[in-house]
Amino acid sequence: MKYTPVIGLEVHVELKTKSKMFCACSADYFGKEPNTHTCPVCLGLPGALPVANRKAVEWCIMIGQALNCETPLFSKFDRKNYFYPDLAKGYQISQYDKPFAVNGWIKLRNGKKFGITRVHMEEDTGKLIHETVNGEKVSLIDFNRSGVPLVEIVTEPDFSNAEDVTEYLHKLQQIVRYLDVSNADMEKGDMRLEPNISLRLNTTNTTNNTNNSIRDWELPSYKVEVKNINSFSFVGKAIEFEIKRQAEILDKGETPAQETRGFVESSNSTVSQRSKEGAADYRYFPDPDLPPLRWTEGYLDQLKKSLPELPEAKLKRFQDEYSLSGYDAEILTREKPMSDYFENAVIDGKEFGISAKQIANYIINKKPNIEEILPAQLIQNIVQSTKVSDVDEDKLNEVIDKVISENPKAILDFKKGKENAIMFLVGQIMRQFPEKIDSEKVKAVLTAKIK
């Protein structure tokens, strides 16, 4: 293809704080009876005022720190003014020009670095549901979601393919879950993706040997925003459709319209929603109801120190400290609860001489339910499975002789040099014993007997 995709990503992550962003209502709205988690503030009643949720702000900063961002000492909230039925106040409290975090980056497995432009805080809107009630088409509004804290993470337009985008999303999800600030479930809507997609003509290379992207080309004159991508599996499809659609237009010598398009699951396509000529005028101004925030270096350092070990660092450490393979370490560090469980088991296992490698193998192969089995119990299970009973010599000889006599073909195969034959015979012998016995010993005695 003669075009290179230019993709920037806007991801919204819903924080799992107890309360909403600007009021004390419960933020746990999923599946709840409509309009039961509301108050004058999140309903936008006359006279109501917002008060910022401290925890949410801290978590937003921590997400920024986990993405290697700078965190300026001065920040504020701004009003983003527009009308929509699910926007109770007629404006959304968000951040415009002084967000909590800026200028970060994230590195993917292929070593490529992608820029994080900004990480900021805003409030979610209510939810519109279109239904037919008594034969009439109506739109119902549920304000349970209104005011739930959202963190918006915006990347530089550094992406050029769907694979990197998908990996980035997985990585972001992993980081956010590690921080335990969000469940980041695309299906539940607590992680939402809006890619901005354009195409540019292939010109010069965009990466140098060090895999750091250098932008020596101009940004395309248009961009298309895609909404309604509700699971990882649709990300690739949406991007691929858009790339193809835009290429066809460019091939004709035309420029794709700057607009917002919605992804349609049933056809893996996108359809135009509304024209995004230039930027909508949201008439941003600092929210006078919320005093600006001024941090000290000390406070920000304290927050940074409180970050848990992040997936990247943990992955490396597991390989170094436990001598695990990259493959094994990746599985064990994919989710923080599992990695913590593993390390607890390692500690418990020391007493019984069970190695980290053994534990890793056991967990990866047997897939025990780590929510039901405590690490200490797991160690006992491993001990049991590796325990070998002493075997009665006479009984052993007796069984071996029996198996040899019953399996002449196998004996012949072994004499011919087939290794599998001996394992087969060992297996037959071991089957005769109810308890677990030392397979090496069986093999040795058997081999001696045949010879």
Place this chain on the structure above:
Amino acid sequence: MLNKLTIKKAREGLKNKDFSSVELTRACFDRINQTDKKLNVFVTLTEKEALEQAEKADKLILQGQALENLPLLGIPLALKDMYSTSGVKTTAGSNVLDDYIPQYDSTAARKLKEAGAIIIGKTNQDAWAHGSSGENSDFGPTKNPWNLEYVPGGSSSGSAVAVATDMAFAAMGTDTGGSIRLPASFTNTVGLKPTYGRVSRYGIVAMASSHDSIGHFTKTVEDSALILGVTAGKDDNDATASSQDVPNYTKNLSHEAKTLRVGIDPEFHSEHIEADSLSLLKNAYNVIKNVLGSQIIPDITLPHSKYANACYYIIQTSEVSSNLAKYDGIRYGSARQNFGEEAKRRIMLGTHALSSGYYDQYYNKASQVRSMLIEDYKKAFEKVDVIIAPVSPTPPWKLGEKLDDPLKMYLSDIFTVTANLTGLPALSIPIGFTKNGLPVGMQIIAPHFSEELLFQLGHAYEQATQDEDWRKKEPDL
């Protein structure tokens, strides 16, 4: 007539069992029934609930400490219709909310009730507090009791008149550009605009969020101090409410003013001020100098004052345009078509000032000028303790006189808007009447959170002029 008492005297009477709260409340309602048809002070009256509360108050008064602990126990008050009152219609003077009943109380209303006050009703006002005369109310203007053909000032017109005519012992208002001080000066009442953030704004319909100040009307300065002691203080529901300690304003009320350095900006008086008003102001200044013995510094400068009104009408309308966006008629209230002319005008102005391409030259620039005004006053307060100034360039005008040109109305705010832009506290006190019997007031301005200085000078002036003839005047209704 019990309703003519001050809060101070009413409390003494309740304590001495000279009369009951029910009697006080009934006296207020008698007065209302007698005069409100002419004046149009109230949008909603809550007589039944008020009398029930008064009975409860009377029971409490019989118990030892209640009057001590509850500074407003048994005292009938009115609230401007911007104040959310649970279960009681709250209109902000507008047709858009003419059937809106809040499900929660504003913090200020709650605090007053917790202090024992009897809420008798919600008062008329310019719709959304947009106005300086009361004529922008969607429910007809309130009249000036001193002459029914004249405006009582706005936007807290109803509350001012309620106190001026003894319908209530005090009334709450809001002051965003002068909406307490102007009507106070037009009705011969005491009007306080506290420091921004001194009193919680939670539950009070927002006009211009960085300017709105929650204040009140009373008959005397001492009563004003009492009310502030109840309403002031931090509020977890208002992020802009200050957590600074609240002084005991009544206990600390000083009786002298000779230690005060009182500043006057001569530029305020080179503005075109009506002759009678100017003369009354000069008399007042002489009282302060000669009778109270305060040191007058007659030449302070506030160089950026001349930009204040323009600055105000840009930032305020910007905030208004955003604050009124919630009235979409979906969750409460009626359609936006029901906004009156002035509301629409301000929404358009504010939207324009915030628009892409205009933000820098209007909103941003005005915000910068605002900072310079704050600096002006900071510097002035290094030399003086308080500043005195006119409230209005003219005494009350006739109904309809300024309606042909909105700018005429805006210009009446030139002396009051700076206190809202800078957040400073200011008090309007009566200083007399013009030759045709219309009230005139004077403004005292103090540094942030120094309301005590306002009360100090105001109270001393009041005491010193107690026996002047004009103090005996009453509206002829």
